Amino acid sequence: MALAMVNVTASVLDWVSSYFDAPTRAVVFGVPIDGHLVVEALLVVVILFQLTRKSYKPPKKPLTEKEIDELCDDWVPEPLTPQITEDMTYEPPTLESAAGPHAIVNGKEVVNFASANYLGLVGNEKITDSCVGALEKYGVGSCGPRGFYGTIDVHLDCEQKIAKFLGTPDSILYSYGISTIFSVIPAFCKKGDIIVADEGVHWAVQNGLYLSRSTVVYFKHNDMKSLENKLEEVTRRSKHPEKVRRYIVVEAIYQNSGQIAPLDEIVRLKEKYRFRIILDESHSFGVLGNSGRGLADHCGVPIEKIDIITAGMGNALATDGGFCTGSVRVVDHQRLSSSGYVFSASLPPYLASAAIAAVDYLEENPSVLSKLRTNIATLFNELSDVPGLVLASHILSPIVFLKLKKSTGTGKTDIDLLDSIAKQALEEDSVLIATTKRSSLDKCKLPIGLRLFVSASHSESDLLKAAASLKRVAALLIS
Amino acid sequence: MVRLPYLTALTTLFSYGILFVFGHLRDFFRKIFDWSKSNNLQGYAPICLGYEDFYTRRLYLRIQDCFGRPISSAPDSWFDVVERYSNDNNKTLHRTEKTTKCLNLGSYNYLGFAAADEYCTPRVIESLKQYSVSTCSTRVDGGTTKLHTELEELVARFVGKPAAVLFGMGYVTNSAIIPALIGKGGLIISDSLNHNSIVNGARGSGATVRVFQHNNAPHLEEVLREQIAHGQPRTHRPWKKIIVIIEGIYSMEGELCKLPEIIAVCKKYKVYTYLDEAHSIGAVGQTGRGVCELLGVDTADIDIMMGTFTKSFGSCGGYIAASKEIIQHLKRTCPAHLYATSMSPPAVQQVISAMKVILGEDGTNRGAKKLAQIRENSNFFRSELQKMGFEVLGDNDSPIMPIMLYNPAKIPAFSRECLHQNVAIVTVAFPATPLLLARARICISAAHSREDLIKALEVISKVGDLVGIKYFPVEPVKPNKVKHLKKIE
Numbered sequence: 001m002a003l004a005m006v007n008v009t010a011s012v013l014d015w016v017s018s019y020f021d022a023p024t025r026a027v028v029f030g031v032p033i034d035g036h037l038v039v040e041a042l043l044v045v046v047i048l049f050q051l052t053r054k055s056y057k058p059p060k061k062p063l064t065e066k067e068i069d070e071l072c073d074d075w076v077p078e079p080l081t082p083q084i085t086e087d088m089t090y091e092p093p094t095l096e097s098a099a100g101p102h103a104i105v106n107g108k109e110v111v112n113f114a115s116a117n118y119l120g121l122v123g124n125e126k127i128t129d130s131c132v133g134a135l136e137k138y139g140v141g142s143c144g145p146r147g148f149y150g151t152i153d154v155h156l157d158c159e160q161k162i163a164k165f166l167g168t169p170d171s172i173l174y175s176y177g178i179s180t181i182f183s184v185i186p187a188f189c190k191k192g193d194i195i196v197a198d199e200g201v202h203w204a205v206q207n208g209l210y211l212s213r214s215t216v217v218y219f220k221h222n223d224m225k226s227l228e229n230k231l232e233e234v235t236r237r238s239k240h241p242e243k244v245r246r247y248i249v250v251e252a253i254y255q256n257s258g259q260i261a262p263l264d265e266i267v268r269l270k271e272k273y274r275f276r277i278i279l280d281e282s283h284s285f286g287v288l289g290n291s292g293r294g295l296a297d298h299c300g301v302p303i304e305k306i307d308i309i310t311a312g313m314g315n316a317l318a319t320d321g322g323f324c325t326g327s328v329r330v331v332d333h334q335r336l337s338s339s340g341y342v343f344s345a346s347l348p349p350y351l352a353s354a355a356i357a358a359v360d361y362l363e364e365n366p367s368v369l370s371k372l373r374t375n376i377a378t379l380f381n382e383l384s385d386v387p388g389l390v391l392a393s394h395i396l397s398p399i400v401f402l403k404l405k406k407s408t409g410t411g412k413t414d415i416d417l418l419d420s421i422a423k424q425a426l427e428e429d430s431v432l433i434a435t436t437k438r439s440s441l442d443k444c445k446l447p448i449g450l451r452l453f454v455s456a457s458h459s460e461s462d463l464l465k466a467a468a469s470l471k472r473v474a475a476l477l478i479s
Numbered sequence: 480m481v482r483l484p485y486l487t488a489l490t491t492l493f494s495y496g497i498l499f500v501f502g503h504l505r506d507f508f509r510k511i512f513d514w515s516k517s518n519n520l521q522g523y524a525p526i527c528l529g530y531e532d533f534y535t536r537r538l539y540l541r542i543q544d545c546f547g548r549p550i551s552s553a554p555d556s557w558f559d560v561v562e563r564y565s566n567d568n569n570k571t572l573h574r575t576e577k578t579t580k581c582l583n584l585g586s587y588n589y590l591g592f593a594a595a596d597e598y599c600t601p602r603v604i605e606s607l608k609q610y611s612v613s614t615c616s617t618r619v620d621g622g623t624t625k626l627h628t629e630l631e632e633l634v635a636r637f638v639g640k641p642a643a644v645l646f647g648m649g650y651v652t653n654s655a656i657i658p659a660l661i662g663k664g665g666l667i668i669s670d671s672l673n674h675n676s677i678v679n680g681a682r683g684s685g686a687t688v689r690v691f692q693h694n695n696a697p698h699l700e701e702v703l704r705e706q707i708a709h710g711q712p713r714t715h716r717p718w719k720k721i722i723v724i725i726e727g728i729y730s731m732e733g734e735l736c737k738l739p740e741i742i743a744v745c746k747k748y749k750v751y752t753y754l755d756e757a758h759s760i761g762a763v764g765q766t767g768r769g770v771c772e773l774l775g776v777d778t779a780d781i782d783i784m785m786g787t788f789t790k791s792f793g794s795c796g797g798y799i800a801a802s803k804e805i806i807q808h809l810k811r812t813c814p815a816h817l818y819a820t821s822m823s824p825p826a827v828q829q830v831i832s833a834m835k836v837i838l839g840e841d842g843t844n845r846g847a848k849k850l851a852q853i854r855e856n857s858n859f860f861r862s863e864l865q866k867m868g869f870e871v872l873g874d875n876d877s878p879i880m881p882i883m884l885y886n887p888a889k890i891p892a893f894s895r896e897c898l899h900q901n902v903a904i905v906t907v908a909f910p911a912t913p914l915l916l917a918r919a920r921i922c923i924s925a926a927h928s929r930e931d932l933i934k935a936l937e938v939i940s941k942v943g944d945l946v947g948i949k950y951f952p953v954e955p956v957k958p959n960k961v962k963h964l965k966k967i968e
Contacts, residue, residue, distance in 0.1 A: 068708045072748055075707050077720040080660060080751050080782060081808035090811070095624045098611035103621070114621030115614060122611045131612055131825070132604055139594045140603060140829040141793045143554045143586040148905045150586070151549040153561060156574065175795065176648035178819045188526065203814045207654075211683055245524045255818075274523055314820035320613050320647065333526055335547075336535050343675040344650035345587075345789040348826060354612045434620035439814045441658055453616075 013038075090419075093432060098123045101457045103432065110430040111462045113452040118287050118398050119368050120457025121318035121358050130357040134350035142346045146335075150346040158352040162323050165359050166293055167303050171325035172334050175347040177312025180322030181280050182208035183340030184310050187333065188278075189214045189247060194238065196230050196275070197249040198222065200256050203442045205249060205280060221446060222259045227266070231273045246275045252284035252295040256436070256446045258393020258401035260284075263299040267306070276307040286316030287398050292362050292369050298396075316362075319354040321347040372398065372456040375463060379454055382467035388478030389470070392449060402470075403449035404478070411448075418450055421473050429469035483885070483915070484950060491885045491915050498887060502537030534909065538887070543569050545894040545906055551578050553594035554586035556926040560903055581898065582935055584921045585905035589762040589878050590849045591926030592793030592833050598841050599793075599832035603825045610824035619810075622821030630827050631798075633834055638760070638786070639768065639778040640800035642807075646815050647822040649757060649787030650676045652797035655815035656785070657753075658684035659808075661722055666706055668699065668750075669724040672732065677724055677755060687712065693732075696740035699723070703748045721750040727759030727770035731912055731920070733873025733880055735759070738774045742781065751782045761791025762878055767837045767850050773876065794829040796822045853878055853925040860923055860932055867940050868949035872918075881907075881918040882939075882948065889946050890917050896942045902935055 013035045063071075097104040099115040100122045121127060134154065144150030155173055163171040174180040185208030189195055193214040197205070200221040209216045217234060220226035227248075238244055248270060250261045263279075270277055281294045289297025294311075296303045303309075308330055312322040324334060334341055362368070373396070380395055383402065393401035407414055418435045425431045436448040452466065549561040559578035565571060586593060606626060616622035627645060635643040646652040657680035661667060665686040669677060672693045681688045689706060691699040703721070710717050723745050725736050738754075745752045756769045764772035769786070771778050778784065783805065787797040799809065810816055837846040857878045864871045870883040884890055890906045897904045908917040923932075943949050 063708055068704050071708045072704060075717055075749070077718070077749055077751070080720065081805050084804050084807050090619070092619045092623045093621060094628060095610075095614070095621065097609065099614040099616060099621060100611070112621060115616040117615045122613070122615060127612060128607060131607055135600060135603060135607070135825070136595055137553065139553045139555075139592070139596070139600070139793055140826055141593065141789055141795050143588045143593045143789065143793065147546045148585050149548060149550055149554060149558075149560075149583070149903060151547050153549055153551045153574075156549060176651055176819065178815070179648060179651050179654075182654070190531075203818050207658075207683055207814070211679060242524055243528060245526070276523065312820070314613060314615055318611070318613055318615055320820055320823050329526055333532070336539065337532075339675050339679060340650055344648065345787075345795060348795050348823070350825065351612065351823060432621055434616075437619050437817050439659075439817050440812045441814055451620075 093426060101455050101459075101462060105426070105432060108430055110426065110432045111458075111465055112432050113454070113458075113466055114432045114434040115455070116283065116315040116399075116453045117318055117455045117457070118283075118316040118372060118453070119292075119318070119358075119362065120455050121316075121361065124318070124357075124361065126361065127318070127354050127357045130353045131350045134353040138349040140350065141348050144346065145344060146341060146346045152346070152349045152352070154349045154352040154356070155346060158356050159323070161356050161359055163325055165363065166309070166325055168309070168325045169328045170331040171323050172331050172338075172341065173347055173352065174322040174324065174340055175344055176340075177282065177314040177320065177322045178204040179340040179344070180310045180312060180324060181205050182211065183338045184308065184324050184334065185209060185249070185278065186212040187338040188212075188308070188330075189245065193245045193247070194234055195247045195249055196227065196234060198251070198254070198261075200254050200259075200444055200446045201249065201251055201280075202255045202444065203439060205251070206443055209249070221257065222254070222261060224262060224265045224269070228269055231269060231275065235273050246273075247278055248275045249278045249280075251280040251282070252288070253282075253394075253397050253399065255283060255399065256444050258397040258399040258451075260288075260394040260397055261295065263295050263301050263306075267301050271305075277305075278308045278310070279306050280310050282310075282312040282322075283315055283397075283399060285311040285313075286358075286362055287369070287372065288396065290369070291366055292316075313351075313355055313358075317355050317358040319351045319358060321351055321355065368456045372454065375456060375458050376400070376454050378460065379452065379463045379467065382464065383452075383470065386467075386471050387475045389450070389474055392447070398454050400452040400454060401449050402452075403447045414448060417477065418448065421470075421477055422450065424473045424477070425469050429465070429473070431466045431469045433466070433470075487885050487950065488915060491887070494887050495914065498538055502533060505537065506533070540569055542891040542894075544572060545891050548898075548903070549574065554583060554588055555594035556583055556588075556591070556924055556928075556931060557581070558583050558586075558903070560898070579898075579901060581901045581903040582931055583903055583924075584935060585903055586924070587758070587790040587922055588793065588924040588926060589758075589791045589853055589922070590767075590793075590833070590837070591924055592791070592829075593924075593926075596793075596832075596836075598836055598843075598845075599829055602832050603828050606828035607825045612825070613823050614821050616821065617818060618816050618821045624821075624824055624827075626824050626827040626831065627821065630831050633831060634798050635800055637768065637834055637838065638784055638798075638800040639771070640784060640802070642803045643798050643800040644806050644809055644813075644816065645822055645827070646797045646799075647819060648795065649789055649797035651815050651819065652785060652787070652799060653677050653755065654680040654683060655813055655819075656783075656799055656809065657681055657722075657724075659813045660684075660753075660783070661686045661720060664711065664716075664719040666718045666721045667724060668702060668706070668721065670694070670726065670729075670736070672729050673724060673726060674730070674755070674757070677726075681724070693729075694734065694737050696737055696744050699741060700744045700748075703744065703750065707748065721748075722753055723750055724753045724755065727754060727756040728763070728877050728879060730758050730879060731881065731907065731918075733877045733920075735763070735770060735774070735874045735877055738770055738776050742776055746780065752780075753783045753785065754781050756784060756786040757797075758790055758879065760786040761833075761837060762853060763876055765850075767791070767846070788826075788830045792830045792833040794826045794833070796826060796830070849925040853923060856923045856925065856927055856932060859929075860921070860936070863936050864939070865951075866953070867936075867943070868951045868953040869939075869943060870948075870950045878923045880921045880923070882921065882943075883950070884917045884919055884946075884948055885915060887917060889948060890919075892946045893919055893942060893948070896945060897938060900938045900942070902938045904939075 093105045103112040189212040191213040199218040219230045286292045308326045310324045389402040392403045552559040563572040614622040653676035663685045667681045760769040783801045788794040872881045894906045
């Protein structure tokens, strides 16, 4: 029987090999096999068989309802806010009168260095009269966004006035100081654009940069060499210069340090590398320059070279709100794509008329600027030898910034020391000064310190009193 | 909910298609003509690339005169609209000296405090003389006055929460508070039709954002269960905290939110709630305390209540009301409190006086009369419009009524024709609403009298017939109302 099988198999193999008549023979595991084509055909059949089988996937088991219920029950959220400890409660001084150079705090009259009232317009008669007129005619609020009957003729007059004062084609009003910059930046910068910003910009600018989703590169605070390096690096890496918009974002006078940006240098760099400038002039509008027109006037740069200028009006102009100015294209673009303009109610009309009156005052009395400059110089002189504190701001900046010569150890102890200096100055000498307070959301790493806002309406005795008080308290508290 | 008939959808799409084609044709010819002119950009990228501003240039500019109309008086029930003309086919508009007196159906003036008021204005002028226009300082430096502390206590009492904090602008309130409450590792679930300020605040916080269907509590529950079970994306760690953000009245729909159901879901899953009452505070509720009072929800169940003073109180600014710990934490970390100029003192005084009138603490019952008047006005107007066959959105008691227009050509037609007849209407199109759902939005005020409303109804009905927006059949008229119908016809 077996012999018959072997005979049959041999004859089949003979037939197959003779049929194919292959010249070479296959060698499998060192054994020559005749009819190797049959082996190869069998291999092909096995491969095809395996390919047609379904591959093994580990079974997907979605969570059952019961399991989801358990997970939801187990989940414990963090408390919404962290625990408030005793030392965290801070009550700011409450004013009982207007925030002029002399104010009443807790029943006592104090010399006020905490208001950015640079031109002394708080309490000005003409401004108050124009506001009273506006209040009686228009009421307080404007009750609508600019697109839906919230545009009042005083808004349009104010925009034209500011544009004429600065020498730009057009300007646009916003209803709140800090919302200006964080609405302007996302309106112009989108994903894929490149922004080079100073590392000392304040929170509103940082928020605008974050919301714009562009690539942001920071350069060292007010360091032009670092700016040039970053611009070079960014230009080298960029692939399509015609399609990518590039911006430099700086402030004219930095809130966090009192430094002034060297605009002529920045304009030279901008033209070399083809960037646009966004300049925030909140603290320099109405302060710098021979006629108060801001940093461009001060540095002698023609205003057309700066693409976008924004400013909050809550400082020199002693009102509220903000504006942005530039070429016609820049301003028109914001009217539909700037979220703080389109989706928010417009500026109350009495604040707009106060702004118009303030700009009128500045045009008619440019001597107030030289008074402000003298005051700043006097205070700067007096404060140059306070024990334990060193002046860190520019000599022309109306924000006089004092930082600690030597840190006391941790950031927290520094803040406590500065707070106690300010508190003692207020209680014992009736001088109101401000310390830098940083929010936990702020990414700025510049040193904190004491800030004095100088006003044109401070008298010489006010300045001397403040300097003397600071020297005395600092000597007591800083060992 | 919007019920969009098929024929209307087709015709609207067709209209947009034609506008699109014409816009592209014009762009094409513009490119050809500009090839010869030299490009004066010199290596700078243009401010808007390609088709980023196609909608603005080719669709919005055609009907630009329907938006941004300037006024030259207080936004009271009747106001003066400044006339404008254009020499270059609506690309630029110029003001004239002439004004027309129109009925105001567009301003957010729910309780009539927009114009000079007999109780509020003298007090505002007094505070202006005492505290001057602005404090030029932040709240923590030297910008807190006695008025600010008084208003914070009054707001907390009015809303029904232990403490409150003020901000100078409603938009900034949302954008700066949400990042202070939640950060990376947290989850924000917001209604799909929330306002732009909430969207910006949520994006600026760094937390993950998910959306649930508008006013749909079962869908919210589904989203919550899925998110809590799966945890953070990619790492599957549990969420640090979850906040659900909803609004009291949605300004483009006029609908109230389904507060009791949503709060029940949130309590079950231990998530925090944030209620934005920008339009509902002072306007709805028996004593004007907003949506919570109207729908019978206890204010202690909502963690954070936000509102603005622009709409019902005729001022500017916003507030947050919550427990004492949350408010103290916000006063320490919120950037809008630490860096922004404090609210202008006359505006603060206006809110104090308006709240006193509403609460009845000024010695009269004007507040109660105003609240009753706005409720009556809203319900009357809405029912009349629905009887005429218009498609009106929104719930009863809500003072906002959108009338659906759909077709892009009807937007300028309705708006311009109403202005000819001295009624000022607000029309809203893309991008504030979805592309196909353009609408005209009416805001009723307590300052409107019954005659004003009847005149408005006449004009709207006439224009509605001309333009063709009565999408629903007119209700059959009862025999004793024949006289009323004759007047409209």
